[in-house]
Amino acid sequence: MKNDIIRIENVWKKYDMGSVEPLVVLKEINLTIKRGEFVAITGPSGSGKSTMVNIVGALDKPSWGSVYLDDENISKMSESSLAFLRGKTIGFIFQQFNLLPNLSALENVMLPMEIIDQDEKKSRETAEKLLTKLGLGDRINHKPNELSGGQQQRVAIARSLANDPEVIIADEPTGNLDSKTGKFIMDFLGELNSNGKTVILITHDLDLVKYAKRIVYIKDGRIEK
Amino acid sequence: MKLKKCFNLAWNILIHSKLRSWLTIIGIIIGIAAVVSIISISQGAQQQLEDRLGSLGADILTVSPGFSKASGPMGGFREGPMDSDSDSSDEQKNLTVKDVLVLKNLDNVKYVMGQVSGKGEMTYLSKTASVSVTGVDESVWKDITYDELASGRFLVQSDFFSVVLGGRLVETTFENKIPLNGKITIEGKSFKVVGILADGNGVYMPLDIARTVLEDVGEEEFSSISVKIEDVEIANETVGLIEKKLMFSRGILNEKNVDFSVSNPSEMQATIQETTQTMSLFLGAIAAISLLVGAIGIANTMFTSVLEKTKEIGIMKAIGAKNKDVLLIFLLNSGMIGLVGGLGGIILGVFGSTLIGYWGSTLSGGESRMFGSTALTPELLIGALLFSLIIGMIAGAIPAYRASKLNPVDALRYQ
Ligand SMILES: Nc1ncnc2c1ncn2[C@@H]1O[C@H](COP(=O)(O)OP(=O)(O)OP(=O)(O)O)[C@@H](O)[C@H]1O
Numbered sequence: 001m002k003n004d005i006i007r008i009e010n011v012w013k014k015y016d017m018g019s020v021e022p023l024v025v026l027k028e029i030n031l032t033i034k035r036g037e038f039v040a041i042t043g044p045s046g047s048g049k050s051t052m053v054n055i056v057g058a059l060d061k062p063s064w065g066s067v068y069l070d071d072e073n074i075s076k077m078s079e080s081s082l083a084f085l086r087g088k089t090i091g092f093i094f095q096q097f098n099l100l101p102n103l104s105a106l107e108n109v110m111l112p113m114e115i116i117d118q119d120e121k122k123s124r125e126t127a128e129k130l131l132t133k134l135g136l137g138d139r140i141n142h143k144p145n146e147l148s149g150g151q152q153q154r155v156a157i158a159r160s161l162a163n164d165p166e167v168i169i170a171d172e173p174t175g176n177l178d179s180k181t182g183k184f185i186m187d188f189l190g191e192l193n194s195n196g197k198t199v200i201l202i203t204h205d206l207d208l209v210k211y212a213k214r215i216v217y218i219k220d221g222r223i224e225k
Numbered sequence: 226m227k228l229k230k231c232f233n234l235a236w237n238i239l240i241h242s243k244l245r246s247w248l249t250i251i252g253i254i255i256g257i258a259a260v261v262s263i264i265s266i267s268q269g270a271q272q273q274l275e276d277r278l279g280s281l282g283a284d285i286l287t288v289s290p291g292f293s294k295a296s297g298p299m300g301g302f303r304e305g306p307m308d309s310d311s312d313s314s315d316e317q318k319n320l321t322v323k324d325v326l327v328l329k330n331l332d333n334v335k336y337v338m339g340q341v342s343g344k345g346e347m348t349y350l351s352k353t354a355s356v357s358v359t360g361v362d363e364s365v366w367k368d369i370t371y372d373e374l375a376s377g378r379f380l381v382q383s384d385f386f387s388v389v390l391g392g393r394l395v396e397t398t399f400e401n402k403i404p405l406n407g408k409i410t411i412e413g414k415s416f417k418v419v420g421i422l423a424d425g426n427g428v429y430m431p432l433d434i435a436r437t438v439l440e441d442v443g444e445e446e447f448s449s450i451s452v453k454i455e456d457v458e459i460a461n462e463t464v465g466l467i468e469k470k471l472m473f474s475r476g477i478l479n480e481k482n483v484d485f486s487v488s489n490p491s492e493m494q495a496t497i498q499e500t501t502q503t504m505s506l507f508l509g510a511i512a513a514i515s516l517l518v519g520a521i522g523i524a525n526t527m528f529t530s531v532l533e534k535t536k537e538i539g540i541m542k543a544i545g546a547k548n549k550d551v552l553l554i555f556l557l558n559s560g561m562i563g564l565v566g567g568l569g570g571i572i573l574g575v576f577g578s579t580l581i582g583y584w585g586s587t588l589s590g591g592e593s594r595m596f597g598s599t600a601l602t603p604e605l606l607i608g609a610l611l612f613s614l615i616i617g618m619i620a621g622a623i624p625a626y627r628a629s630k631l632n633p634v635d636a637l638r639y640q
Pocket residue numbers: 015023025044045046047048049050051052
């Protein structure tokens with residue numbers, strides 16, 4: 001197994017704005033993340049942090065450059081391989097939780113496993129175990145709108161872990177939460193990292209940056225040394 | 226993703242759908258209901274028509290003496306020679322035993338019956354009336370006739386001075402006074418009533434007896450010949466065959482000398498059927514338009530539903546759903562909308578057509594019971610369901626395809 005899990009080489013992202021000048025939001029990004037690292041990405045609003053991790057997480061494509069995951073160039077993958085990557089290798093946690101509103105907590109956590117055709121009984125067991133571990137054992141049949149923000153984010157974390165991914169990408173996971181819940185979630189991410197998972201965390205909060213072993217600062221679409 | 230899971234998710238979307246989707250479903254319900262009831266009503270009307278025409282004897286051709294076409298000789302010639310064995314005589318105008326024998330062996334001919342008819346005075350107790358008397362061949366009459374018995378029996382070969390009376394004659398003309406096995410008098414001769422028909426004004430008696438009762442009817446001669454055929458579909462061919470054979474046996478070489486005519490009731494039927502088919506087609510077209518409107522409704526609902534679900538599609542893609550999973554979920558969803566609409570439409574359509582059938586039969590008071598019955602065949606119901614499912618899927622195809630092609634980040638950013 002190679003030591004580098006993610007390698008970004010000369011990635012640019014440009015939005016065509018029609019009549020006005022194109023908007024270049026990522027410029028010449030080069031970044032290598034080692035297996036088991038905990039990286040915090042920080043920088044001013046609008047600097048391109050989300051854009052960058054979306055490209056790393058195969059949700060978006062770069063305009064130029066290559067992204068390697070386990071030495072494989074994901075910019076060249078087919079749609080269905082990318083979908084599998086999003087389901088199996090990467091776990092995403094969003095600021096707005098992004099749970100499916102008409103499914104229960106349990107069903108939301110089971111969905112990534114069912115998408116890659118896991119056995120239903122096994123998926124259910126895994127989902128229950130994860131939800132219990134996140135302190136939601138008594139809330140598994142609740143719909144997202146019957147849960148508090150912190151509870152919803154914990155369901156989202158359980159979902160991101162469903163297929164036991166190698167990389168966790170968390171884009172301001174505590175942005176909408178109070179500091180106590182935020183601390184619980186950060187501690188949980190820290191624990192995941194000490195169990196060997198690679199964690200990429202976007203945050204504005206300087207208090208949270210301290211959880212990371214490495215900080216990447218982005219400004220105006222460039223990584224500042 | 227497994228089909229079952231896609232199905233569950235599609236179902237989940239359906240049951241959580243907004244009022245708008247249910248309004249679309251109502252559109253489909255009305256469309257399908259209209260189609261189901263229109264088809265069942267027009268099929269029922271057609272069936273009814275066929276039954277009634279059948280009871281008039283669609284399969285009975287009648288050969289009568291004389292030529293009915295304008296260019297031919299008019300009327301029957303009752304004064305023809307008594308001896309029918311002297312054939313190939315140009316003067317022979319009436320129908321004879323020989324003609325009956327000729328017809329008996331033709332293709333598609335089931336029964337042949339010669340009959341004589343005329344007017345006679347009938348008396349029961351003090352009441353006297355002029356009636357139409359028909360002499361029938363006792364051996365085939367009950368096989369050929371569409372009349373039904375109200376009481377008693379048809380004539381049999383051992384009958385001599387026995388009659389069967391038309392029901393209306395008994396009920397109306399003789400005011401219900403004639404009992405079964407009662408004695409009546411016709412042209413001075415006494416008869417026993419062995420049967421009474423459900424309907425009609427006629428008096429039926431054995432051929433030979435009728436010949437003695439009626440004037441102007443020679444031995445071995447018939448006023449008309451009824452031919453019952455096997456297959457109504459080829460009635461026209463059979464008419465042609467009968468004409469050819471009779472012309473040959475009667476020694477007629479030229480068409481304009483033909484001294485008999487053959488009636489074909491199925492021709493008239495065909496005209497009537499054409500009319501009802503045109504009517505069904507017209508009503509069906511209206512129903513099809515309402516279905517089309519329903520389908521556009523589904524497409525519209527699907528487009529907005531996909532738009533509403535954009536964020537959820539983004540979420541599903543972010544956790545690993547492939548394009549084809551999303552496509553399948555939304556196709557199944559629109560198929561379900563169609564199917565639910567179809568089910569509702571069938572229920573409403575069955576209800577509606579039954580109601581119309583009920584009204585039809587009570588309003589028209591039994592006489593012209595055109596819409597008095599409806600035909601709800603399993604084929605129609607299954608067809609309607611399949612049709613609504615397919616309409617749903619076609620209407621949902623483009624929106625579902627668009628949903629599947631959404632870029633995950635763009636979909637996630639959608640508010
Ligand atoms: N689809 C798009 N079309 C045009 N511009 C876009 C699009 N998506 C993002 N941008 C622009 O790209 C820039 C970077 O956005 P991004 O979301 O990556 O910022 P960010 O660093 O995550 O900010 P924040 O901390 O506020 O989340 C912004 O200026 C934004 O307006």
